[in-house]
Amino acid sequence: MEMTKKELLDLGFKFHGHRCPGMPLGLRVGLAAMEKLGVSRAKDGEVLALIETGEAHCAGCFGDGIQVATGCTYGKGNIKKTHYGKIAVTLIDVKNQKAVRANVASEFFAKMEQSPFMQQRNSGVPASKVPGEISQPSIDMVMSMPDSAFIEVSDVFDYNIKPPVVQFKRVKCDVCGEMVIEKYARILDDKIACIPCLEKEHKVF
């Protein structure tokens, strides 16, 4: 059964760790992209998300909302960051080789900059320390606006991608004794080595 928006929001905040408008922004954009593409929340790897956020920038929380909405998760490996520093996602229907790109309209950020939530964040207050009465109106705004007011979704386009083959075979590293997925194992002299053991051996500094 599909989760309601409210259930996704609750799950999202539990997963995310603090209450901010960025995670709900990802939820809304993810849901809009899924609707246009005609896909459900991914159970396996049938949907792939390419999120354009990078590291340590405002609204990066967007990526957690995308994970919660789309079911594309880092554990399953069907989400990747492009590190473009943009608040956008390309959602790919792997089976049908189709995709859409959804991004947040520029005007939305101009509006968000003025919000008391962003003023707190800009003055260095961690998101978890922003009082609820300040964060809640921003969260409500993101959750209640119509898609057309802040989300731009492209038409569906062709996207050719080969689904990766899941690797099950493991081997034992002869150096540390830990198991490693075979394709990540390396040869060190005549032994099998995991990558960290290989790197340790070849450290020049």
Ligand SMILES: [Zn+2]
């Ligand atoms: Zn956040």
Ligand SMILES: [Zn+2]
């Ligand atoms: Zn090892």
